Amino acid sequence: MTDSTSIAPPAVTANLSSAEGIDLSQFEQVRTEVQAWQTSHGTQVRFVEAHQLPMVDLIVRFNAGTSVDGEHSGLAALTMYMLDEGTERLNAEQFAEQTERLGAILSTQIRLEHASLSLRCLSSEVVLAQAVALFTEMLARPAFDAQQLVKVKQQLRAFQSSRYNAAPTRAQSELFSRLYAGHPYAAPLGSTEQGIQALTAQDLRDFHQRAYSANNLQVSIVGDLSRAQAEALVEQLAEALPQGWAAAELPPVSPTSAASAHVPTPAANNTLLLAVPMSGRPSQADYPALVLAADVLGSGFDSRLMQELRQRRGLTYHISCRPSPLKAGGVLAIGWDCAAQYREASRELVAGMLEALVNEGPTNAELELSRRQLSGQLVRSVATNSGLVELLSKGSHQGLPADHLVTYQAQLSAVSARSARQALQEHLDLSRMVTVSLGSDQPQQPLPPLPHSDR
Structure with a gap:
């Protein structure tokens, strides 16, 4: 063996300083200045000036998600997906050509509580003006052409079918149907084949005139423009939209009983979701404690669930815990896959670990690790315009x-083991735990014994 002490350091490292003494756990503090205002039309706006790149990122979010479908399943989704299929002035092909010519990027997203559309383009005066005008035309004056509607219906049916056949989304659908029985949240996929087929172009026009109104809108902007330019942009957009309507508040979620269900499918492994109702809201002072506690339980390689189910027992490749703070009643959900014969045993293990966290709370060491992870995620997100506008x-x-x-970082730092335990006990209802699983139905077995070194 060569004596390493006799080898001279490579020249490329000669001028490097020692990393000793550097605290790698300390992240740069976020100092992003967010400007906020409300227009005369009732539109809420958040804006960050960012002149490092000649780009503008814009997200518009309407309270027009699938939970406001009412009796017309698919109404919100089909309306949103039809917006970029032509306007009163341009057909679908012409609209796509103009978007491509400007180098603009458009994207859409439909969720339970909102419909979001985004625009990314260069900030040069000519390009930005044309891109915003085209974006405004799409939002305010869509054609809802009957022929395009036939095509989009076929696409939406195929998309929903693929989602339903995917184990994670099928499991979520089964979970929400039980956890939110009788509530608009009970159908997270948002569309049925019969509902889509029954909708007409006039149904979409009527919904658009209500839900896509200026006072039902939130706008977020990050980019290379001034406050005055941002105000003019939003005013142009809000002025063109329908006025004077906003979606009614959803009813509160009615309490449901604890439940456990298995849905047989051909898949060899089982996909599981375990969830409990969560009353905490992001605007509440103790919500950061819930986020930290969820991170301790199941977010990242060092979380309790990953250590126990993957590292020690080899039951799954990945398991995660995520709080979803829906306005009418949120949920804390844990999802994982496992071999079919360990479905019930793994469910009991996960439920027990959740109960232990609620009863005992996290340790200070676990909280510190999660604080570092969440602070790092925040710093990385605000470092890019696209990540920052999503956060806004x-x-x-x-x-x-x-x-x-x-x-936010200071709020995370203020969370103690005691306050985290109090938040968990205040906002989670373990008596209403719901579990669903999908996959082959095999005779259940106890968990395999731990390796001798882990006993």
Whole structure:
């Protein structure tokens, strides 16, 4: 063996300094200045000036998600997907050609509580003006052409079928149907084949005139423009939209009983979701404690669930825990896959670990590790315009103050083991736990014995 002490250091490292003494756990503090205002039309706006790149990122979010479908399943989704299929002035092909000519990127997203559409384009005066005009035309004056509607219906039916056949989304659908029985949240996929088929172009026009109104809108902007330019952009958009309507508040979620269900499918492994109702809201002071506790339980390689189910027992490749703070009643959900014969045993293990966390709370060491992870995620997100505009849109939807990004790290630092335990016990209802599983139905077995070194 060569004596390493006799080898001279490579020249390329000669000028490097020692990393000793550097605290890698300390992240740069977020100092993003968010400007917020409300237009005369009732539109809520959040804006960050970012002149490092000649780009503008814009997200518009309407309270027009699938939970406001009412008796017309698929209404919200089909309306949103038809917006970029032509306007009163341009057919679908012409609209796509103009978008491509400007180099603009458009994207859409439909969720239970909102419909979001985004625009990314260069910030040069000519390109930005044309891109915003085209985006405004799409939002305010869609054609809802009957022929295009036939095509989009076929696409939406195929998309929904593929989602339903995918184990994670099928499991979520089964879970929500039980956890939110009788509530608009009970159908997270948002569309049925019969509902889509029954909708007409006039149904979409009527819904658009209500839900896509200026006072039902939140706008988030990050980019290379001034406050005056941002105000003019939003005013142009809001002025063109329908006026004077906003979606009614959803009814509160009625309490449901604990339940456990298995849905047989051909899949060899089982996909499981375990969830409990969560009353905490992002605008509440103790919500960061819930986020940290969920991270301790099941977010990242060092979380309790990953250590127990993957590292020690080899039951799954991945398991995650995520709080979803829906406005009418949120949920804390845990999802994983496992071999079919360990379905019930793994469910009991996960339920027990959740109960232990609620009863005992996390340790200070676990909280510190999760604080580092969440702070790092935040710093990485605000470092890009696309990540930052997503955070602005999410914060606006959740009713968080404009300075939330600046204060969030301090809020995480203020969480103690005691306050985390109190938040868990205050906001989670373990008596209403719901579990669903999908996959082959095999005789159940106890968990395999732990390796000798882990006993």
